[in-house]
Amino acid sequence: MSAGLKVDICVIGGGSGGLSVAAGASQLGASVVLAERHLMGGDCLNFGCVPSKALLAAARSAHNIANAGRFGLAAGPLRVDPVAVRQHVHDVIAAIAPHDSVERFQALGVNVIQGSARFVGAHEIDVNGQSVTARRIVIATGSSPMVPPIPGLDDVPYLTNETLFACNQAMAHLIIIGGGPIGVEMAQAHQRLGTQVTLIEMARLLANDDAELARVVHDRLAREGVNILTGVKVESAARKAGGVAVRLDNGDVVAGSHLLVAAGRQANVAGLNLEAAGVDYSAKGIAVDRRLRTSNKKIFAIGDVAGGLQFTHVAGHHAGIVIRNALFRLPAKARQTAIPWVTYTDPELAHVGLFEDQARAQAGEIRILRFPFAENDRAQAERDTDGLIKIVTAKNGRVLGASIVGPHAGDLIQPWVMAVEQGLKIGAMAGAIWPYPTFGEVGHRAASSYFIPKLFTDRTRAIVKFLRKFG
Numbered sequence: 483m484s485a486g487l488k489v490d491i492c493v494i495g496g497g498s499g500g501l502s503v504a505a506g507a508s509q510l511g512a513s514v515v516l517a518e519r520h521l522m523g524g525d526c527l528n529f530g531c532v533p534s535k536a537l538l539a540a541a542r543s544a545h546n547i548a549n550a551g552r553f554g555l556a557a558g559p560l561r562v563d564p565v566a567v568r569q570h571v572h573d574v575i576a577a578i579a580p581h582d583s584v585e586r587f588q589a590l591g592v593n594v595i596q597g598s599a600r601f602v603g604a605h606e607i608d609v610n611g612q613s614v615t616a617r618r619i620v621i622a623t624g625s626s627p628m629v630p631p632i633p634g635l636d637d638v639p640y641l642t643n644e645t646l647f648a649c650n651q652a653m654a655h656l657i658i659i660g661g662g663p664i665g666v667e668m669a670q671a672h673q674r675l676g677t678q679v680t681l682i683e684m685a686r687l688l689a690n691d692d693a694e695l696a697r698v699v700h701d702r703l704a705r706e707g708v709n710i711l712t713g714v715k716v717e718s719a720a721r722k723a724g725g726v727a728v729r730l731d732n733g734d735v736v737a738g739s740h741l742l743v744a745a746g747r748q749a750n751v752a753g754l755n756l757e758a759a760g761v762d763y764s765a766k767g768i769a770v771d772r773r774l775r776t777s778n779k780k781i782f783a784i785g786d787v788a789g790g791l792q793f794t795h796v797a798g799h800h801a802g803i804v805i806r807n808a809l810f811r812l813p814a815k816a817r818q819t820a821i822p823w824v825t826y827t828d829p830e831l832a833h834v835g836l837f838e839d840q841a842r843a844q845a846g847e848i849r850i851l852r853f854p855f856a857e858n859d860r861a862q863a864e865r866d867t868d869g870l871i872k873i874v875t876a877k878n879g880r881v882l883g884a885s886i887v888g889p890h891a892g893d894l895i896q897p898w899v900m901a902v903e904q905g906l907k908i909g910a911m912a913g914a915i916w917p918y919p920t921f922g923e924v925g926h927r928a929a930s931s932y933f934i935p936k937l938f939t940d941r942t943r944a945i946v947k948f949l950r951k952f953g
Contacts, residue, residue: 485613487593489513491808492607492616494599494754497524499785499797500622501582506805508591515616516592517599517609523582524624525644525786526794527575533647534667536574538826540567541674545706545828548674552865562676564652571647601759604778618780618808621761621768622797623750625786630659630745634719638726640741643668653677653740657728659716660744661687663825666699668742670827673708680709680736682716682728691831692838695887698869699827711736749787764789772815773807774800782808793823820903824892829855829869832895835883835902838874847877851908853928855888860919864889871924873898879907879932890921897925908932 491507493500496518504516521528550557580586584594597610606615627642629635641649643664656672658665661683669681681687681703687710688696704710715731725739749767756762762769762777767789774782782804785797799817806814822834841848851873855861869888875881884898901911912929916922 486606487515487612487614489515489593489614489616491515491618491620492517492614493620493622494607495524495622495624495750495785495787496522496582496587496594497622497624497785497797498526498794499624499801500524500620501587502798502801503620503622503784503804504587504592505590506801507809508587510805510809512809514592515614516587516594517607517614518594518596519598522584522587522594523579525626527578527582529644529647531794532575532578533571534643534664534671535826536571537567537647537671537675538667538828540570541671542828544676545674560676564675565650567675568647568650598753600753600755601757601761602755604759605780618782619759620804620808621754621776621781621783621787622785623754623787624797625747625749625767625792627743628746628748629743630716632659632716632719632728635743638719638721638741640719640726640743642743646742649740651740655680655725655738656740656742657726657736657738658682658742658744659728660746661685661689661710661712662744662746663688665742665744666703666825666827668744669708670703670706673703673706678707678709678738680711680738682711682714682730682736684713684715686712688825688831691825691833692872692885695831695870695872695885698829698887699825699831702827702829702868747786747792749789751787772818773813774803774816775807791821791823793821796821817903820899822895822899824895826892829866829888830891831885831887832891833883833885834895834899835881836874837883837885838872841874841876841882845876845882848882849875849877849879849932851875851928851931853924853931855921855924857927858919858921858924860921860923861889863919871928873908873925873928875908875932879909881906881908881911884925886924888921888924894922894925897922 490512492515493504494517504514508514547557548560595609599607599609602608655678658681669679673679687700716728717731718729722737726741727737729735751763760778767787768783770783770788784800786792803814803816806812825831853871855869856867861867866889871886874883881901886894908929916926
């Protein structure tokens with residue numbers, strides 16, 4: 483074993499959360515070691531957010547070409563080059579990669595060690611024979627695709643999000659197991675790029691989102707040709723001439739050329755030897771308190787491996803909490819409410835705060851405010867009218883939650899994140915001046931509808947009639 487290093491902070495994992503901690507701590511004057519066993523940038527850059535959104539952008543362009551007739555435009559037959567599309571995806575990754583590179587972090591003063599880390603004590607890890615002792619250790623190892631125990635699956639050449647974007651083969655028929663965000667995004671992207679898609683989900687699509695709004699996404703995918711099978715379970719998988727076949731619990735068999743498993747994710751804890759550090763964990767991830775401390779209070783866990791919401795922006799938030807705790811000794815706590823998420827289908831689906839049933843359980847009497855994109859002038863001008871906004875308020879008008887399905891929902895949710903976080907009342911959103919014509923006006927119109935039952939009444943009409951007498 484090499485001579486040991488002693489540092490202020492050791493970060494295990496070079497994904498978005500780990501990189502944020504390493505960069506921030508180093509720039510604040512701490513000595514930092516970063517251990518990464520695979521690719522800098524982690525899942526988000528290499529297999530998740532970045533490549534999936536690049537593929538969705540290509541698919542959106544293909545869809546716009548195919549549907550240009552709605553604007554009075556004519557285009558030639560659409561031709562998709564799968565190799566060129568994948569190259570576009572890799573070019574996007576390559577453009578962002580230097581920001582997450584070993585070279586950049588070394589220039590920031592971070593000692594980057596490439597290799598697998600494992601604990602050998604309460605404050606010490608080993609990385610390929612290099613001993614590192616740190617005052618504080620941050621575990622940011624992320625998550626990996628969860629592969630369900632489907633009989634025969636091990637004998638089938640299936641894809642996950644970690645291998646999908648390296649596949650340059652033309653896909654005739656892609657079978658997707660899992661109707662969560664990854665499954666539905668990839669279903670729509672591949673369908674729009676010329677691949678027949680069958681999407682299989684044992685419950686309903688986007689089960690963690692509002693059912694009414696998730697149905698809008700379901701119906702759009704169905705109209706675009708995705709074969710959606712819900713309420714069924716995959717019982718087995720097997721090789722078939724030219725591809726793969728899966729048998730469902732209703733007796734049906736679905737055959738395709740390729741299979742994508744998108745059935746959830748699992749925390750990356752294997753191989754860390756957490757027992758040696760006294761760190762408690764389970765299949766769901768590492769147990770942490772509100773300050774993101776593990777059972778060993780000198781060790782923190784952030785992002786997906788901490789077992790909570792698995793989003794890049796959550797990992798970034800966690801990074802800031804750890805820096806305040808580890809460097810400044812401030813008892814900062816991770817936020818557990820007002821955390822937004824977005825599914826980047828077309829239309830997008832975004833949410834923040836409480837859902838209707840959660841709000842009713844916590845607040846009792848609530849109000850539900852809706853406004854459809856079909857009544858928004860900008861949506862009509864762009865012929866993009868599917869969707870609605872749904873706002874949940876308490877009896878006194880305080881904004882408890884918001885869900886949006888429609889064009890640019892991921893951007894439109896942002897003022898509602900602030901409203902939920904700051905405990906604003908709906909009057910603040912209704913009273914703001916929103917530019918015209920914008921998609922954001924759906925939020926303004928929904929907020930304004932809160933006052934309609936109180937404003938347009940016989941009583942107010944009587945007041946107006948009375949005041950008329952005074953000139």
